[in-house]
Amino acid sequence: MLARAVNPCLLPRNFHRIRPFPAERTYHEDPRWPGWEVVVGLEVHAQLKTRQKLFSESLTSELGHVANTHVSPYDAAFPGTLPHLNSKCVDLALRTALALDSKVQPRSAFDRKHYFYSDLPTGYQITQHYAPIASDGALHLSRGDVVVRIKQIQLEQDTAKSTFDPRHHLSQIDLNRAGTGLVEIVSESDMRSPEEAGDYVRTLQAVLRSVGASDGNMEQGSLRCDANVSVNKPGGPFGTRCEIKNLNSVKFMMVAITCEVLRHIKLLETGQVVSQETRGFDELKSQTFKLRSKEDAPDYRYMPDPNLPPLLVNQAIITLAINSMPELPGAMRSRLCSQGLSKRDTEVLMSVDSGREVGFDGEPGSGGAVAYFESLSKGRDPKIVVNWMTHELLGQLGARKETFTQNPVSVEQMGELIDMVQDGSITGTSGKTLLHHMITHRSREMPSKLAADLSLAALSKNSLSDSLKKLCEEAIAALPEEAGVVRKGNERVIMKLVGKVMKDSRGRADAKAATDLLKELLLPKQ
């Protein structure tokens, strides 16, 4: 119980424990399946973002690396090789446990889970079946007041990857992934709909990313999920669960759960029974299919791994982990809101921020939108800064199908640009043009220099009044009818002339100054 014994004074400011929650959920009828209650429990496998694998010195790999180039003799199960625990994997598992408000076990241990498959060179996977590193945690979902209990968090090895080429009847094994560290996070069966399951995975992804434990990328397979589904009559005991294996997108997971719920209900309503099975999901047919029944379930012959001593985590290690914890999403959200940002702006910034790169071994990643915002808003109005960031910077990057991690505009450049617009030395329109120029040309020049080079200095009444006057006179000459109407007292038509001035000045003219000057030129002095 060491984690519970941590002196609360040692907890960083952004670290707060989730209050206890009721395990019982009130039943709300779902119109999709009236008279039935849905129960979901998830097992999530997240690849730990460490440089090296869990028990060997070889480097972890990414999708696209040449097959079998990140393999040590240990990963390939050469006889005589021994595991050596990577402490960085333990650090990241501890961060995960703390972020999920779990009890860190002072003593955990590694077990062998045996099965025979080509992606497992040793014939067993090292996992923590009997004594996981942490248990009894909780995750607050983002919608409603739902808290999902975490049953346990265990450290384990990833498998290799096997692919089958049917044309040549050839199985190929890539050992790059073999032995990469994973955390398996097992939830209690506390979710009551496919949407809650989706919310759980998304919230968990954000937590894992924020503590640097995993990049949680489902498309690239660094986060995989098994969904356990059952149905029961409200108030009755839980039904028999079926486990749908290896779901690799939140959307498909929700579809798979929905299909499975409907399958269970159909069986039960026609007097049949649900048998406990492990199932797969066919994305094209939107159907789950049987992989094996409980009777065919493999006997994993779990046994303690004789080559690995118990993993001992004392209070000093937990305190170190607590002190190294980055800010969690909940704390970040409240901090941004307290700086005067609207809920919407906060959500936009945070969702962009969650796309930042996750650093290796718990190091901070680059490309964070919140850190960028915070540097930028030093000494500037946060609302003006967030407007420039969300509407202009993100908007222009989005139009080029680029993400914030590809943003070429430095905080210094963006800051000077905002200041120039604020003090009137360039107009808002010119600011946007400058930003566009900096993004498209990946320019390292400061905006003041670029504005001079591109002749974008604002034409206001005071500065360069001659140019503005010239533009106004040209507009009057070019639009004589409109000018005539204004002279007769219809001031609204002046906007057409202002529009012409703005266009001819390529956005450099200050609209208010142009309006005033046009009025001076067209209307009799009062």
Ligand SMILES: Nc1ncnc2c1ncn2[C@@H]1O[C@H](COP(=O)(O)OP(=O)(O)OP(=O)(O)O)[C@@H](O)[C@H]1O
């Ligand atoms: N009746 C049920 N309906 C829905 N989910 C359930 C039900 N009973 C258990 N579960 C969920 O099933 C999951 C069981 O996962 P766990 O890792 O403990 O065992 P397992 O699936 O038997 O083992 P393995 O790791 O080998 O797949 C948990 O998330 C749990 O909440």
Ligand SMILES: [Mg+2]
């Ligand atoms: Mg499991």
Ligand SMILES: [Mg+2]
């Ligand atoms: Mg399971």
